[in-house]
Amino acid sequence: MGWAIALHGGAGDIPRSLSPDRRLPREAALRHCLQLGVSALQSHAHPLDVVELVVCELENHPQFNAGKGSVLTTDGTVEMEACIMDGKTMRCGAVSGLTTVVNAVSVARLVMDKTPHIYLGFQGAEAFAREHGLETVDPSHFITPENIERLKQAKEANRVQQDEKSEVLAANGGSGDSQIGTVGCVAVDRDGNLATATSTGGLVNKMVGRIGDTPVIGAGTYANSYCAVSATGRGEAVIRATVARDVAALMEYKGLSLQEAAAYVVGERVPQGTAGLVAVSASGEVTMPFNTTGMFRACATEDGYTEIGIWPTEQE
Amino acid sequence: MGWAIALHGGAGDIPRSLSPDRRLPREAALRHCLQLGVSALQSHAHPLDVVELVVRELENHPQFNAGKGSVLTTDGTVEMEACIMDGKTMRCGAVSGLTTVVNAVSVARLVMDKTPHIYLGFQGAEAFAREHGLETVDPSHFITPENIERLKQAKEANRVQVIAQQIDYTQPIKQDEKSEVLAATGGSGDSQIGTVGCVAVDRDGNLATATSTGGLVNKMVGRIGDTPVIGAGTYANSYCAVSATGRGEAVIRATVARDVAALMEYKGLSLQEAAAYVVGERVPQGTAGLVAVSASGEVTMPFNTTGMFRACATEDGYTEIGIWPTEQE
Numbered sequence: 001m002g003w004a005i006a007l008h009g010g011a012g013d014i015p016r017s018l019s020p021d022r023r024l025p026r027e028a029a030l031r032h033c034l035q036l037g038v039s040a041l042q043s044h045a046h047p048l049d050v051v052e053l054v055v056c057e058l059e060n061h062p063q064f065n066a067g068k069g070s071v072l073t074t075d076g077t078v079e080m081e082a083c084i085m086d087g088k089t090m091r092c093g094a095v096s097g098l099t100t101v102v103n104a105v106s107v108a109r110l111v112m113d114k115t116p117h118i119y120l121g122f123q124g125a126e127a128f129a130r131e132h133g134l135e136t137v138d139p140s141h142f143i144t145p146e147n148i149e150r151l152k153q154a155k156e157a158n159r160v161q162q163d164e165k166s167e168v169l170a171a172n173g174g175s176g177d178s179q180i181g182t183v184g185c186v187a188v189d190r191d192g193n194l195a196t197a198t199s200t201g202g203l204v205n206k207m208v209g210r211i212g213d214t215p216v217i218g219a220g221t222y223a224n225s226y227c228a229v230s231a232t233g234r235g236e237a238v239i240r241a242t243v244a245r246d247v248a249a250l251m252e253y254k255g256l257s258l259q260e261a262a263a264y265v266v267g268e269r270v271p272q273g274t275a276g277l278v279a280v281s282a283s284g285e286v287t288m289p290f291n292t293t294g295m296f297r298a299c300a301t302e303d304g305y306t307e308i309g310i311w312p313t314e315q316e
Numbered sequence: 317m318g319w320a321i322a323l324h325g326g327a328g329d330i331p332r333s334l335s336p337d338r339r340l341p342r343e344a345a346l347r348h349c350l351q352l353g354v355s356a357l358q359s360h361a362h363p364l365d366v367v368e369l370v371v372r373e374l375e376n377h378p379q380f381n382a383g384k385g386s387v388l389t390t391d392g393t394v395e396m397e398a399c400i401m402d403g404k405t406m407r408c409g410a411v412s413g414l415t416t417v418v419n420a421v422s423v424a425r426l427v428m429d430k431t432p433h434i435y436l437g438f439q440g441a442e443a444f445a446r447e448h449g450l451e452t453v454d455p456s457h458f459i460t461p462e463n464i465e466r467l468k469q470a471k472e473a474n475r476v477q478v479i480a481q482q483i484d485y486t487q488p489i490k491q492d493e494k495s496e497v498l499a500a501t502g503g504s505g506d507s508q509i510g511t512v513g514c515v516a517v518d519r520d521g522n523l524a525t526a527t528s529t530g531g532l533v534n535k536m537v538g539r540i541g542d543t544p545v546i547g548a549g550t551y552a553n554s555y556c557a558v559s560a561t562g563r564g565e566a567v568i569r570a571t572v573a574r575d576v577a578a579l580m581e582y583k584g585l586s587l588q589e590a591a592a593y594v595v596g597e598r599v600p601q602g603t604a605g606l607v608a609v610s611a612s613g614e615v616t617m618p619f620n621t622t623g624m625f626r627a628c629a630t631e632d633g634y635t636e637i638g639i640w641p642t643e644q645e
Contacts, residue, residue, distance in 0.1 A: 091569075092568070117565060118540075118564075119540040119568070120539055122438040122538055123438070127537065203433075206433065207440055207444065208440035209436045209440015211436065217545060217547075218547040218568075219547065236432070236433060239408070239546050242546065242547040242551075242571070245575075249574075249575070253578060253583045254582045
């Protein structure tokens with residue numbers, strides 16, 4: 001039983017034709033974030049600190065849909081949300097509707113550590129972050145040209161991203177760049193301490209005020225003494241299926257293994273093409289199932305296993 | 317297999333010394349809302365419409381913590397949230413941070429019916445409600461003198477209501493200081509806390525749930541509780557419909573509503589067994605209660621607090637209205 005870590009940069013319709021200039025930087029980021037997390041675990045950092053550290057790094061990367069690089073609301077603004085949970089104590093923190101705070105996951109951590117609450121939203125969350133001296137910037141900091149373009153295309157298609165894939169691909173000018181979903185990280189140390197964190201800008205062209213699965217404990221994020229889970233995909237589908245909670249519930253209530261539980265939830269409980277997740281168990285197992293075309297992901301275990309990928313490996 | 321309905325007006329440290337002027341209006345409201353729901357089911361209304369109707373009525377009642385009569389944030393304002401879910405389709409809707417809309421549960425219903433989303437919060441939710449013509453009022457409409465007093469007491473006690481194992485949204489004290497608070501509140505011992513909610517099932521096994529709340533007394537501005545968190549305070553699928561109440565943070569951690577259904581599905585427990593287990597073993601004593609109905613028309617209303625304002629009825633004639641545990645419990 002050793003440590004294990006897994007992280008994701010979003011699941012979705014990521015076409016195999018993804019151009020190198022869009023694929024390589026993301027693969028490099030996954031590799032970099034994985035190494036950050038592995039080093040922290042090797043230095044005996046607590047999994048809560050590990051997942052926060054890794055998710056902050058993913059938030060700062062402009063090509064993932066969280067922090068800088070978040071997709072835009074229908075008003076062309078950014079509204080970020082995040083969540084963090086500790087498996088042993090089941091303490092958790094969540095935020096929605098952040099517009100100026102550089103690292104949403106750190107606000108979620110502070111809500112968990114410094115308030116009697118779990119979840120703060122919008123202006124209240126922003127005020128809380130400022131009171132605690134978290135770094136804030138002008139809202140324009142988070143907006144990237146790619147996301148301005150995505151919003152334009154989504155409006156032209158007159159629908160929220162994620163349906164009628166081929167039309168969207170065409171609308172994207174064939175780039176097929178489907179940077180969607182979320183970022184997240186799960187980790188377990190040698191003592192079985194589990195933690196998870198997820199962060200996102202949400203859904204392209206979402207209604208102002210729309211909250212997805214990420215900050216909904218039990219949907220996009222969940223950890224207890226059995227496992228830690230971070231999900232990604234179509235937020236509404238992940239909420240209905242209470243994806244993260246169900247992985248743990250299947251382990252506890254039906255005695256399934258981590259892999260069996262996760263595969264079942266992703267394979268049978270959400271519609272095809274809508275979800276993926278990363279999860280680790282108390283005994284150091286790791287799994288990264290997805291039912292979408294691809295999922296930006298990486299994992300490593302203490303016994304030396306490492307995987308970085310986007311599309312299914314041949315065995316899958 | 318017939319219809320069944322259950323509703324609650326909040327679980328918490330409701331003292332048996334609750335004065336008649338505070339107990340009787342609530343019992344009458346529970347009776348009235350139960351009858352509304354029963355009549356609707358007898359008229360073959362869909363459970364989604366039934367739970368929305370009943371929760372709207374509870375929201376409008378000023379002595380329950382939802383809509384008018386909502387507890388106040390630390391700034392003295394009202395921020396309301398609600399949730400609704402359909403068991404058969406698992407469509408759902410949720411809202412948080414409403415300040416002017418008269419019936420939060422109806423906004424949640426509209427989010428479910430009229431948008432590609434599930435959950436809208438704060439200004440976005442308010443704007444959406446207005447666009448759809450829902451009734452809005454000045455924020456002061458929701459504020460009652462009782463809640464201004466409760467906030468004052470909570471601030472004097474200098475802590476958020478409901479700490480640790482205690483669940484008392486109105487009394488800023490531990491169990492041994494109850495007498496001081498009772499004195500401070502003029503002996504009323506009024507513990508109107510929690511949430512309001514309703515679950516219903518019709519003869520065809522269609523299940524629905526709805527929950528609505530003003531949240532926690534003296535809560536931080538922007539604090540979201542369990543009510544709009546699908547799987548925590550509200551959940552329905554083909555097995556059952558659940559609406560929970562109590563200490564929001566505890567209900568979220570324990571994913572109360574989802575776990576009742578998960579235990580039925582994954583462990584084969586009955587509705588009563590699953591609900592009793594969740595309330596008895598998965599949340600700290602004194603922090604939660606729930607109402608639930610199953611697809612086959614069973615009903616259960618467990619709670620681990622001093623009391624829970626509740627009522628239920630089934631097609632075969634069973635009716636119950638109560639606040640404290642019945643002798644069998």
